[in-house]
């Protein structure tokens with residue numbers, strides 16, 4: 253069989269969320285490309301997988317994509333992983349998948365963990381239609397994106413860092429109004445998992461009163 257690219261989602265925190273198929277593929281390919289090789293080595297060690305690992309991250313993907321495509325064309329099956337969740341979702345992946353498709357290389361994306369799906373579904377906000385924004389730009393273009401998002405008629409989803417959470421909620425309240433319902437999903441699948449749905453005003457009061465907000469965060473906001 254000709255070699256392929258496999259996109260392999262990995263757990264967000266709870267190692268039980270790895271799939272049997274992910275373990276098989278990671279064990280069978282000749283090379284794993286990892287966002288952070290140390291993070292991936294820990295995962296592989298836990299599951300006793302000895303496949304070689306090379307770095308593929310935001311800082312080398314442009315330079316290395318052709319090299320890895322050529323390796324697959326030469327017969328090396330490659331799996332791409334990120335630190336957590338699904339590669340390509342606010343993580344490197346898109347460039348490699350596109351380059352493989354352009355060369356006619358079969359690309360398989362395994363279904364598996366990704367942070368926004370459990371956040372959206374557990375939020376209790378409508379999830380029949382939704383818009384995934386990922387990270388907002390920090391400065392230039394942020395206000396424009398917030399304005400566009402605030403006018404959507406369906407639920408939208410942001411990835412945000414803990415130290416910017418309160419500021420982000422405040423900006424959302426400015427654009428969407430303080431009574432708009434939203435959800436902060438924090439530390440999903442981990443010991444301190446918390447999914448809090450409330451008005452933006454109440455979420456600001458709750459997280460604004462904490463000395464420091466910790467953990468990884470998805471913000472889900474109800475449509476207009």
Ligand code: SAM
Pocket residue numbers: 264265334336337338339340341342343365366367368410411412413437438439440441442468469470
């Ligand atoms: N590829 C990942 C995915 O499929 O969701 C996303 C990678 S992105 C670099 C990291 C962001 O995902 C975090 O800043 C946070 O917004 C979100 N995230 C990752 N793990 C999470 C968790 N356990 N709980 C809540 N959000 C999480």
